[in-house]
Amino acid sequence: MAEPDTTESDTAEDPDTGLTWTTVGSELDYSCPGFDVRRDDVVLPDGTETDFHYVDEPPxxxxxxxxxxxxxxxxxxxxxxxxxxxxxxxxxxxxxxxxxxxxxxxxxxxxxxxxxxxxxxxxxxxxxxxxxxxxxxxxxxxxxxxxxxxxxxxxxxxxxxxxxxxxxxxxxxxxxxxxxxxxxxxxxxxxxxxxxxxx
Incomplete structure (x- = not known):
């Protein structure tokens, strides 16, 4: 039986590996007309647990x-x-x-x-x-x-x-x-x- 064709894209490492944060929770901190302020609980690539605030705004x-x-x-x-x-x-x-x-x-x-x-x-x-x-x-x-x-x-x-x-x-x-x-x-x-x- 022939071996499956494996291309470079199949075996290449995900380019985001080592950079991606993992979101484990998210809450709305503040809401006003036009936008919200949201807080995400995240785990950084090195395992550090912290939070991140950002403006949640419509397109x-x-x-x-x-x-x-x-x-x-x-x-x-x-x-x-x-x-x-x-x-x-x-x-x-x-x-x-x-x-x-x-x-x-x-x-x-x-x-x-x-x-x-x-x-x-x-x-x-x-x-x-x-x-x-x-x-x-x-x-x-x-x-x-x-x-x-x-x-x-x-x-x-x-x-x-x-x-x-x-x-x-x-x-x-x-x-x-x-x-x-x-x-x-x-x-x-x-x-x-x-x-x-x-x-």
């Missing part, structure tokens, strides 16, 4: 919205955590009953800016700070955005809408004038993708 969408003229629809919003007005692209939380991320991107764009998109396209997903929180941000490109709807802001949102030349916005991000991480990532990833497509 979100981040929208890079272009008008037909090639300008970008941006928002200016007060951010209490850093004590200043933040300039960037619209973003919002995925609700528990949301099943279609494309629809969520359209909704958040409409609610925050009053603009509706002719088309939306999922670009990529990223974990913004996976040492501190478990959220995943889904980045979208929106084309043909027009101001054809009313803003529907939450009670604690103070947002002003503007349109900005794309190159000016990219320059502001690269110069450090824009510090919003989601906006910087959206712009630089979009710019790099365009460069790869042209090469």
């Amino acid at each position: 979100a969408v981040v929208v890079l919205p272009f008008t037909d003229d090639g300008d970008v629809v941006v928002i200016e919003e007060w951010r209490q955590a850093v004590g200043r007005v933040n300039r960037g692209v619209p973003a919002g939380t995925v609700e528990p009953d949301d099943e279609d991320l494309d629809a969520v991107a359209r909704r958040e764009l409409r609610e925050e800016t009053g603009h509706e998109a002719a088309s939306v396209q999922h670009l990529f997903a990223a974990e913004p700070a996976n040492g501190l929180l478990n959220s995943v941000h889904h980045y979208y490109l929106a084309r043909g955005c027009t101001p054809s709807a009313e803003q529907e802001l939450d009670f604690n949102e103070s947002i002003r809408v503007d349109t900005v030349d794309y190159d000016d916005l990219l320059t502001a991000a690269l110069d450090g004038e824009i510090r919003d991480g989601r906006t910087v990532l959206a712009l630089t990833r979009y710019e790099l993708a365009g460069r790869w497509a042209r090469s």
Whole structure:
């Protein structure tokens, strides 16, 4: 009888061996609108037992919205955590009953800016700070955005809408004038993708 074929992938050691933590318990420490703080009881690879706190946050969408003229629809919003007005692209939380991320991107764009998109396209997903929180941000490109709807802001949102030349916005991000991480990532990833497509 022939011996079974054993490939390298069958016998290779798991690349996570020696790094994986084992979760033996988990409890909610604190809950507030928008996110929770969770504590996991874990065992480290060397057998040490400890705990780890992190922000348990729902997924979100981040929208890079272009008008037909090639300008970008941006928002200016007060951010209490850093004590200043933040300039960037619209973003919002995925609700528990949301099943279609494309629809969520359209909704958040409409609610925050009053603009509706002719088309939306999922670009990529990223974990913004996976040492501190478990959220995943889904980045979208929106084309043909027009101001054809009313803003529907939450009670604690103070947002002003503007349109900005794309190159000016990219320059502001690269110069450090824009510090919003989601906006910087959206712009630089979009710019790099365009460069790869042209090469």
